[in-house]
Amino acid sequence: MTAQTIALGQPTIGESPSRLVLYQHRVAAQEDLPATMDRGFGELYERIGDAHVAPAGEPFVIYLDGSQPGVRWEVDICAPVSARIAESADFGFMEMPAERVVALLHVGSYEDLGQAYEEIQRYVREQGLTIAGPPREIYLSGPDVPQAEIRTLIEQPIT
DSSP: OOOOOSEEOOOEEEEEOOEEEEEEEEEEEGGGHHHHHHHHHHHHHHHHHHTTOOBOSOOEEEEOTTOBTTTEEEEEEEEEESSOOOOOSSOEEEEEOOEEEEEEEEESOGGGHHHHHHHHHHHHHHHTOOBOSOOEEEEOSOTTSOGGGOEEEEEEEBO
């Protein structure tokens, strides 16, 4: 049983900021996704420290088109940084431009995020918007926050 969602914000149209991003591309089975993300974020922040570059925002994950919800996930595990970091076999670097998004703040368990995605999809349809890329989850809470208080911002790029 999952923790009850405390609040489910309303979708809004806004603009995401431009970001310099160090990332790892991963494919994981549904049951392995949390451990894959934990390991990925740990490795990203270790690489950022080794490069003597400051983090520049909250970590996030981009859910790519190769994903099959409930089965397997293809993701980019991302950490915004303050300066370019050299790519390697394990790490990629990208400059994400500012872009128009539908954003929604979800407060509650990660297991309940499906409700937020449904609300975003409904809003996109009702407003006659076009999806312009894969969604991303920005993690605003640290790992020790109780499930009912976890804050996750979902951004869905649109045109």
